[in-house]
Amino acid sequence: xxxxxxxxxxxxxxxxxxxxxxxxxxxxxxxxxxxxxxxxxxxxxxxxxxxxxxxxxxxxxxxxxxxxxxxxxxxxxxxxxxxxxxxxxxxxxxxxxxxxxxxxxxxxxxxxxxxxxxxxxxxxxxxxxxxxxxxxxxxxxxxxxxxxxxxxxxxxxxxxxxxxxxxxxxxxxxxxxxxxxxxxxxxxxxxxxxxxxxxxxxxxxxxxxxxxxxxxxxxxxxxxxxxxxxxxxxxxxxxxxxxxxxxxxxxxxxxxxxxxxxxxxxxxxxxxxxxxxxxxxxxxxxxxxxxxxxxxxxx
Amino acid sequence: xxxxxxxxxxxxxxxxxxxxxxxxxxxxxxxxxxxxxxxxxxxxxxxxxxxxxxxxxxxxxxxxxxxxxxxxxxxxxxxxxxxxxxxxxxxxxxxxxxxxxxxxxxxxxxxxxxxxxxxxxxxxxxxxxxxxxxxxxxxxxxxxxxxxxxxxxxxxxxxxxxxxxxxxxxxxxxxxxxxxxxxxxxxxxxxxxxxxxxxxxxxxxxxxxxxxxxxxxxxxxxxxxxxxxxxxxxxxxxxxxxxxxxxxxxxxxxxx
Numbered sequence: 001x002x003x004x005x006x007x008x009x010x011x012x013x014x015x016x017x018x019x020x021x022x023x024x025x026x027x028x029x030x031x032x033x034x035x036x037x038x039x040x041x042x043x044x045x046x047x048x049x050x051x052x053x054x055x056x057x058x059x060x061x062x063x064x065x066x067x068x069x070x071x072x073x074x075x076x077x078x079x080x081x082x083x084x085x086x087x088x089x090x091x092x093x094x095x096x097x098x099x100x101x102x103x104x105x106x107x108x109x110x111x112x113x114x115x116x117x118x119x120x121x122x123x124x125x126x127x128x129x130x131x132x133x134x135x136x137x138x139x140x141x142x143x144x145x146x147x148x149x150x151x152x153x154x155x156x157x158x159x160x161x162x163x164x165x166x167x168x169x170x171x172x173x174x175x176x177x178x179x180x181x182x183x184x185x186x187x188x189x190x191x192x193x194x195x196x197x198x199x200x201x202x203x204x205x206x207x208x209x210x211x212x213x214x215x216x217x218x219x220x221x222x223x224x225x226x227x228x229x230x231x232x233x234x235x236x237x238x239x240x241x242x243x244x245x246x247x248x249x250x251x252x253x254x255x256x257x258x259x260x261x262x263x264x265x266x267x268x269x270x271x272x273x274x275x276x277x278x279x280x281x282x283x284x285x286x287x288x289x290x291x292x293x294x295x296x297x298x299x
Numbered sequence: 300x301x302x303x304x305x306x307x308x309x310x311x312x313x314x315x316x317x318x319x320x321x322x323x324x325x326x327x328x329x330x331x332x333x334x335x336x337x338x339x340x341x342x343x344x345x346x347x348x349x350x351x352x353x354x355x356x357x358x359x360x361x362x363x364x365x366x367x368x369x370x371x372x373x374x375x376x377x378x379x380x381x382x383x384x385x386x387x388x389x390x391x392x393x394x395x396x397x398x399x400x401x402x403x404x405x406x407x408x409x410x411x412x413x414x415x416x417x418x419x420x421x422x423x424x425x426x427x428x429x430x431x432x433x434x435x436x437x438x439x440x441x442x443x444x445x446x447x448x449x450x451x452x453x454x455x456x457x458x459x460x461x462x463x464x465x466x467x468x469x470x471x472x473x474x475x476x477x478x479x480x481x482x483x484x485x486x487x488x489x490x491x492x493x494x495x496x497x498x499x500x501x502x503x504x505x506x507x508x509x510x511x512x513x514x515x516x517x518x519x520x521x522x523x524x525x526x527x528x529x530x531x532x533x534x535x536x537x538x539x540x541x542x543x544x545x546x547x548x549x550x551x552x553x554x555x
Contacts, residue, residue: 067515103512129548131470131489131513132449133520134432140513149512 001295005271006278008294013164013259014282015290018047018077019084020159020250021114022057022107025096026071030059036099037072040091044076045196048216052078052087053161053248055193066105067149073107075193077248081156085114088154093120097141097148106136106154117141117150160290163192163247163255166204166222166279167266168239174274175241176200178266182245185265191254192247201244207283219281239276252290259297302356302366302387303333309350311373314395315340318378320347322365322386322405330355350374371411380407381421383431393437397421402431402450408524412437415459418452418471419445428452428469434526441478444471447488451517455527463490466549470517474527485542485549491517492553493527503541503551510535511552 001008025040027033037056044054057073065071076091078084096104097120106116117139121128124141130152131138137152167182169175183199186192194200209217220226221234222242235242245262249255269275280294303325307313316339325333334348347353356368369379371392380388381400389408390398396414399407400421417439418428427446438456445461447469457475464480466488474493480500482490491514514533521529534555540547 066519067512068519069512069515127548129487129489129550130468131516132430133451133470133517136516136520138513138516146509147512149516 001298003267003298004269006267006275008263008267008298009277009279010293010295011280012282012285012291012293013162013280014285014288015160015162015164015255015292016288017290018053018079018159018161018248019081019156020075020077020248021084021088021154021156022250023074023076023088023092023096023116023154024060024065024071024105024107025074026060026065026067026069026103026105027099028069028101030070032099032101033059033070033072036096036102037074039099040095041074041195042095044087044091045201047077047079047083047161051083052076052091053193053195054087054091055195055199055248057190057193058188066151067103069103075191075248075250077159077161077193077195081112081114084156088114088116089119092116092150093123097123097143097150100145103149104151105138106151108155108157109136111155111157113153114156116152116154118152120148120150123148157250159248159250160252160255161248162288163249163259163290163292164244164281165259165263165294166242166244166281167275168222168235168242168277168279170238170240170274170276172241175243177273178269178275179243179245181265181269182262185261186245186247186258189254189258189261191250192258193249194245194247196246199245201246204242204244204281207287234279236276244281252292255290256292256297259292259294263294263298302368303330304354304356304368304370305333305347305351306354306370307350307372307374307376307392308352309372309374312375313340313350313373314375314377315345315350316378317369317376318381318397320367320369321380321383322367322388323384325367326365326386375414377414378421379409380405380433383407396440399428399431399433399452401426401428402433403429404431406432406434406524408434410436412456413439415440415442416445417443417454418447418450419443427466432524434524436526438475443473444469444490447471451520453521453524453526453528457494463488463549466490472517472528474531482539482541482549482551484545485551486545487548488550490549490551491528492551493531495553496551499539499551500542502543502545502547503539504543504547506538506540506550508535508537511538514552 377395441459460478
């Protein structure tokens with residue numbers, strides 16, 4: 001498949017089942033929302049090293065949040081419900097509760113529930129207050145700037161991690177620009193996040209390593225500097241850089257829509273801007289049950 | 300069938316106990332069956348049909364399944380919605396004592412005034428309302444929300460003495476004035492006042508003034524129901540905590 005001079009390789013992105021939840025974080029101003037969620041989603045690029053993957057799903061206007069203040073929705077992914085619960089407790093406790101004027105609410109209420117404020121309330125040392133309005137329970141935990149308001153529980157749902165596509169370009173600058181365009185097109189789409197820095201990965205990995213202690217290592221087939229010595233290289237002679245967009249989503253449709261939006265944006269730049277091909281990362285289809293075939297996504 | 304409408308057609312001043320008339324009780328019953336439900340009155344049990352015209356709501360207002368509309372007329376109807384567990388009761392007119400007492404769910408909306416012990420405790424019991432929502436457009440008597448454990452009571456008018464007495468949780472919001480001793484013996488819970496009370500009982504202390512995020516959540520919860528709190532512009536509210544003799548985890552918030 002060729003779109004605007006860019007080759008869409010006939011391959012697929014291989015993604016895995018995960019568990020995820022959505023949190024709504026609010027604060028007095030958009031700046032303090034940003035401070036809270038930036039802290040909360042830090043060091044959450046990959047479950048391999050971070051235990052969870054998290055990022056801002058989208059910024060919310062005051063009329064979209066439970067308390068009518070500026071906010072953001074955050075998605076957190078992990079390999080099990082218990083892992084999601086563990087990281088939610090840690091990150092909300094250390095990054096949201098600590099942030100001035102913040103509050104935290106459940107963004108998902110259908111599914112198996114985990115503790116949100118239900119565990120953090122004990123920080124109130126007996127002075128915490130429960131408020132139940134309708135079927136929603138909130139905790140008011142006294143803190144030094146007033147009260148930290150946090151919903152009691154949040155749902156965890158089945159989700160998908162590891163949707164991806166790779167951008168190969170004629171120069172590093174052109175590759176980076178294409179990746180930025182893709183991220184801009186995807187950012188804010190519902191139900192999907194790009195957990196890596198700026199939404200982009202430059203150190204794509206393959207399974208295994210020459211070192212027994214490592215379960216993954218650099219994706220040599222897509223390293224331009226190894227093209228001459230790596231027999232399995234997948235790169236054409238004119239490719240100078242490859243960047244990957246990794247996507248975690250609440251369902252297949254979200255990831256598919258995000259991949260399509262991102263790839264469309266990149267092909268919009270076209271070959272004239274140095275974009276050579278779009279491909280995807282997979283493990284031969286043996287590890288992940290979700291396969292996103294690029295030609296189907298773009299058809 | 301959908302909901303049911305009851306229109307009082309007896310003599311003004313008749314006093315009747317409506318505690319057996321709950322949405323969960325009448326669900327699935329036809330008008331004739333409902334008309335045979337005995338009501339306790341001062342003169343002994345009387346079939347409901349002798350005091351009320353019974354119609355299905357679909358023919359009148361298109362009410363939701365299981366909802367109950369009561370037009371109280373000149374009757375004094377006690378215990379309306381007492382021990383109600385789910386569904387909706389709407390009353391057009393005044394109600395007597397113990398409306399919504401010991402509710403455990405559902406919504407009781409009264410477009411009129413209420414007597415004593417709205418959302419309170421039935422005689423011989425020790426615990427009040429456990430859940431649900433009471434909305435009152437008029438005034439209420441004494442001991443509103445007595446021993447409230449959970450749930451929300453919103454009153455657009457004023458209330459009598461001992462509002463929120465011995466509350467252990469939940470929320471009572473009163474737009475108008477309060478009689479003596481609001482929050483008397485209160486252990487936990489929130490008493491939200493739209494008007495500064497003339498005095499507070501001993502045991503409450505001033506805990507300062509600020510914006511309260513949880514009030515925004517309450518306002519959002521009430522947004523579709525109307526009433527004073529849903530429409531009120533929230534600002535910095537003064538908080539009194541008490542009763543200190545009862546652990547001091549309750550609060551009275553006075554809105555600006």
